[in-house]
Amino acid sequence: MYFQLARRNxxxxxxxxxxxxxxxxxxxxxxxxxxxxxxxxxxxxxxxFQNVANEVIVTPAYSSGxxxxxxxxxxxxxKMPFVDRAMPVKTELGSISVRGxxxxxxxxxxxxxxxxxxxxxxxxSIRLKGDCVVGxxxxxxxxxxxxxxxxxxxxxxxxxxxxxxxxxxxxINPNNAxxxxxxxxxxxxxxxxxxxxxxxxxxENVDSFKELVKKTINSREKKVSVFExxxxxxxxxxxxxxxxxxxxxxxxxxxxxxxxxxxxxMLMSTLERTKEIGVMRAIGAYxxxxxxxxxxxxxxxxxxxxxxxxxxxxxxxxxxxxxxLGSAKYVFTPQAALYLLEGFLFGVITAVLSGLYPAWKASxxxxxxALRYE
Amino acid sequence: xxxxxxxxxELQDVKKIYEVGAEKVYALNGVNxxxxxxxxxxxxxxxxxxKSTLLNLIGCLDxxxxxKVYINGIDTSELSGRELTELRRDTIGFVFQQYxxxxxxxxxxxxxxxxxxxxxxxxxxxxxAEELLNLVGLGKELQRKPRELSGGQQQRVAIARALxxxxxxxLCDEPTGNLDTKSGRQVMxxxxxxxxxxxxxxxxxxxxxxxxxxxxxxxxxxxxLI
Numbered sequence: 001m002y003f004q005l006a007r008r009n010x011x012x013x014x015x016x017x018x019x020x021x022x023x024x025x026x027x028x029x030x031x032x033x034x035x036x037x038x039x040x041x042x043x044x045x046x047x048x049f050q051n052v053a054n055e056v057i058v059t060p061a062y063s064s065g066x067x068x069x070x071x072x073x074x075x076x077x078x079k080m081p082f083v084d085r086a087m088p089v090k091t092e093l094g095s096i097s098v099r100g101x102x103x104x105x106x107x108x109x110x111x112x113x114x115x116x117x118x119x120x121x122x123x124x125s126i127r128l129k130g131d132c133v134v135g136x137x138x139x140x141x142x143x144x145x146x147x148x149x150x151x152x153x154x155x156x157x158x159x160x161x162x163x164x165x166x167x168x169x170x171x172i173n174p175n176n177a178x179x180x181x182x183x184x185x186x187x188x189x190x191x192x193x194x195x196x197x198x199x200x201x202x203x204e205n206v207d208s209f210k211e212l213v214k215k216t217i218n219s220r221e222k223k224v225s226v227f228e229x230x231x232x233x234x235x236x237x238x239x240x241x242x243x244x245x246x247x248x249x250x251x252x253x254x255x256x257x258x259x260x261x262x263x264x265x266m267l268m269s270t271l272e273r274t275k276e277i278g279v280m281r282a283i284g285a286y287x288x289x290x291x292x293x294x295x296x297x298x299x300x301x302x303x304x305x306x307x308x309x310x311x312x313x314x315x316x317x318x319x320x321x322x323x324x325l326g327s328a329k330y331v332f333t334p335q336a337a338l339y340l341l342e343g344f345l346f347g348v349i350t351a352v353l354s355g356l357y358p359a360w361k362a363s364x365x366x367x368x369x370a371l372r373y374e
Numbered sequence: 375x376x377x378x379x380x381x382x383x384e385l386q387d388v389k390k391i392y393e394v395g396a397e398k399v400y401a402l403n404g405v406n407x408x409x410x411x412x413x414x415x416x417x418x419x420x421x422x423x424x425k426s427t428l429l430n431l432i433g434c435l436d437x438x439x440x441x442k443v444y445i446n447g448i449d450t451s452e453l454s455g456r457e458l459t460e461l462r463r464d465t466i467g468f469v470f471q472q473y474x475x476x477x478x479x480x481x482x483x484x485x486x487x488x489x490x491x492x493x494x495x496x497x498x499x500x501x502x503a504e505e506l507l508n509l510v511g512l513g514k515e516l517q518r519k520p521r522e523l524s525g526g527q528q529q530r531v532a533i534a535r536a537l538x539x540x541x542x543x544x545l546c547d548e549p550t551g552n553l554d555t556k557s558g559r560q561v562m563x564x565x566x567x568x569x570x571x572x573x574x575x576x577x578x579x580x581x582x583x584x585x586x587x588x589x590x591x592x593x594x595x596x597x598x599l600i
Contacts, residue, residue, distance in 0.1 A: 001483070001490050008478035279474040282435055283535065284463025284491040286456060368436040371474075 002289075006296035009269070017301065020262050024305025027255030028347035029312050034251045035339025036317030038244025040330035042237065048167070049236070054084075054203045055229050057171050058196040058213070061222040068192035069224060073217055080212055082205035083198055087114035089172055090185050091194040096178065097151040098142040105138060106177040107152065109185025118197070119174055124161035128181035131160035135174040152178060153188035171197050206230055255346055259354040262301060266294065266358035277362055278370025291363035298355020299348070306347030310340050381444070382543055382574045383409040383432055388441035390427050390597075401427040402438070403597035409576060411542070414569040416588035417578045424597040425578045426547060432576060433466055433545045434458045446542065463491055467536030467573075469565075471548035473528040475520040481507065481531045482516040488538040499538075506534035510564055526557025533564055537573075544568060546577040550584050562587045 010017040058077060060066035069088070078086045090109035095102060112128040119126075119133075124146025126133055132152070134144055139162040144150065148159045163174050172195065180188075200209055210226050217223055270277075277290055317336065321328040330336060390402040401424045409415050419425045430436040431443055434450055443450045445465060453461065462468075475484045482503055489499035507513055510530035520528050529549060536544055546565065550558035566587050569575050577588060585591050593600050 001486070004483075005476075005478065012478060275474070276476055279470075279476065280487070280491075281459070282433070282462060282468050283488045284459060284539070286459050286491075289491060368430055371435065371470075 002293055002296055003300075006293055006300055009273070009293075010297055010300060013269075016265050016268075020258070020265050020301050021305040021308070023258030023261045024255070024302060024347050024351055025309040025312065027251075027258040027350065028306050028309025028343045029316050030251035030254045031248050031346055032310060032313030032340050032343030033316035033320055034247045035244060035342060036313065036331055036336045037320045037324070038240065038247060039333065039335045039339055040317070040321045040325055040328075042240035042244070043330040043333070043335075044325055044327075045240065046233070046237065049229075049233055052229050053233055054200045054206070055171075056198045056200065056206060056209060057227040057229070058198055058224050059227060060194065061218075061225050063225075064222045066223055068194055069196060070192050073223060074193055074196060076217060077196055077198060077213075080209065080216075082200050082202075082209050082212075084201045085114075085117075085199050087111065087117070087197040087199075088182075088193045089114075089195045089197065090182065090189070090191055091172070092185075092189045092191050094152055094178070094188065096138075096142070098144065098148070101142060103141065107185065107189070108172060108174070108177055108179045109182045109189075110179060112181060114197070115179055118172075119163045119166065121161035122164045124159070127160040128179070128184065130158070130184070132157040132184065133161040133163055133174075133179045134159055135163050135177050135179075136165040137175045138178060150178070152180070155184075155187055157184065171195060203230060252346070255350050258305070258347075259350040262298060262351055262354040263357060266298060266355055267361070269297075270294070270358045270362040273362075274365060274370050274373040277365050278367050278373065281365070281367035282371060287363040290365075291359045294359030294362050295352060295355050298351050298359065301355075302348040302351025305351065306344045309347055310344045313340055313343055380410050381408045382411050382413075382446060383407070383576065384442075384444040384447075385428075385431070386442045386444075388428075388431060388438045388443060390424070390431065390436070391439040400597045402431070405441070405594075405597070405599055407592065407599060409543075409574060411574055412569070412572055414566070414575045414587070414589040415577070416585035416591045417576065417594060418580060418582075418585050418591055419594035420580065423594045425594050427597075428594065429545055429547055429576065429578045432543075433468060434462050463488060464539055465541050465543060467533075467538075467541040467544045469529070469532050469536050469544065469546040469549045471551040473520070473525070473532045473552075475528055475531055475535070477520050480517050480519055481512060481523065481527075481534075484520070484531055485534045485538055488535060492539055494539075502538065503534075506537055507531070509537075510534045511560075524557065525553050526560055529553060529557070529561050530564060533561070533568075537568070541573070543574045543576065546575065548579055548581075549577065550579070550581065558584070 060068050074088045077083065087110060092107050093104060094107035095104055112126065115133060116126050144159050144162065146159055146161055150157055150159060166173060166175055200206060206228050213224065213226055280290065314331065317331045318328045321331055385405050385407045388402055388405045389400065392399045392401055405428060417425045417428060431438055445461060476487065485503040485506055486499050489502065507516055510533055512527060512530055515523060515527060549561055553561060562584060565575060579585050
């Protein structure tokens with residue numbers, strides 16, 4: 001019956017109630033859509049990093065004076081359990097000469113299979129036996145094509161492939177580099193390994209692997225450092241969460257405005273119904289009963305607005321994702337649903353909080369004063 | 375003790391003072407009055423004489439500045455706001471000049487409302503609401519909203535509502551003030567009929583023909599009974 005009373009009071013001024021509901025709808029929509037979009041954006045970015053999550057990078061322990069990793073250490077790591085494959089890399093700064101033009105660049109020495117595993121060729125096909133592959137920037141700088149010849153440290157190499165441009169990586173970056181086979185590298189430089197990219201069987205093995213390295217290779221002296229990409233991913237994830245939260249807070253302002261509009265219409269409603277409140281108090285309503293009826297009205301507005309807002313948020317999230325990310329596959333994930341729920345709850349809570357003051361004010365009216373009100 | 379039990383309403387030296395600026399206005403200035411069970415008392419007086427203030431004090435809608443108001447022997451000055459609400463709900467029925475029905479509720483629901491406030495079970499309150507509306511001759515208008523009813527009909531719904539929790543006192547503030555002569559007489563006949571069934575009635579009016587229905591008439595001028 002109190003529900004009926006509240007519902008009918010809202011129906012009395014349909015335009016006003018509708019506007020209040022629209023306010024909540026917009027607020028909930030803004031919060032949820034942005035939440036869903038933020039989640040999708042994060043998921044899209046994380047997807048690009050997913051295949052490096054179980055990678056660890058082993059570098060020389062510079063702090064204890066090591067600048068390279070020797071062959072025996074590489075072998076030890078290759079034979080460790082949990083290791084799916086180890087990709088040792090040699091690095092040196094080299095000078096290049098193409099048709100008389102000279103320049104400096106990074107030279108990597110690594111196995112052909114490792115190159116194929118880590119990078120993709122834009123032109124040509126990756127072959128390191130007597131050949132080399134070059135990064136995108138090098139190719140642009142020296143106008144190289146697959147089949148071009150370059151001179152590195154006095155040796156001539158044929159370019160078998162030009163690699164696709166790589167984004168930010170944490171281990172090695174081929175954009176401004178030439179990659180040779182270990183054998184080719186050894187012809188020019190005499191240097192041990194500078195980095196080992198280790199792919200573990202699973203992301204869960206990271207800690208065990210670190211422990212094992214500590215007990216074996218680093219048992220007497222710290223020879224190598226282990227750098228895990230998992231931490232970097234966690235950082236990225238955290239950063240995206242913060243960005244999403246910040247955007248949602250901005251969207252929250254629209255919900256605040258909706259709250260103020262509910263406060264406003266309910267205060268007006270309290271004023272208009274003062275005499276009715278007086279009558280109800282006279283015939284036996286407790287002040288809490290009046291409070292309850294008014295809060296119920298706010299709750300109905302909040303529920304209505306939030307249900308509609310949440311439904312539209314799915315559409316909104318879909319639209320933003322399609323527009324910015326070009327794919328809406330992350331709209332229907334549990335995380336996105338969580339943001340929808342969050343928006344919904346915020347909508348309802350805002351409405352009820354906004355109704356609190358008018359309801360309290362209505363309940364505090366003295367019956368005799370309220371009855372006299374015209 | 376016996377004497378007190380007989381008295382449904384008793385006022386002892388009741389004063390109601392309003393401060394208007396620096397000036398004190400005595401709406402009631404030392405009223406002594408008692409009403410016995412089953413009585414029908416009319417309070418008459420010109421406007422501004424304090425008769426409505428008197429009715430509001432009896433109805434526990436307001437508290438006196440000085441003096442005591444006893445309802446069924448209970449000193450109302452000792453009751454909390456919540457207890458006063460319960461006293462109004464269970465013991466007192468109100469009929470107002472402007473009917474004061476809740477516009478969003480049907481006639482039937484308006485009569486149910488005081489019983490809802492008292493947590494009366496649904497089937498019981500529905501049965502009683504129907505009986506009461508039949509009693510005031512509105513058995514056919516149950517589902518109408520107040521604005522679809524005539525003034526006389528609305529006032530009879532208001533009487534039915536006032537009787538919902540079987541009050542021992544019915545307080546009427548100019549119940550015929552907004553009605554034409556014929557509807558007014560019908561309403562007064564309904565009220566007299568209730569009195570014959572044992573309900574104590576206190577009625578405020580300035581209309582002698584309305585007051586004529588009462589068993590006893592009390593006159594008030596300038597906050598004093600005369």
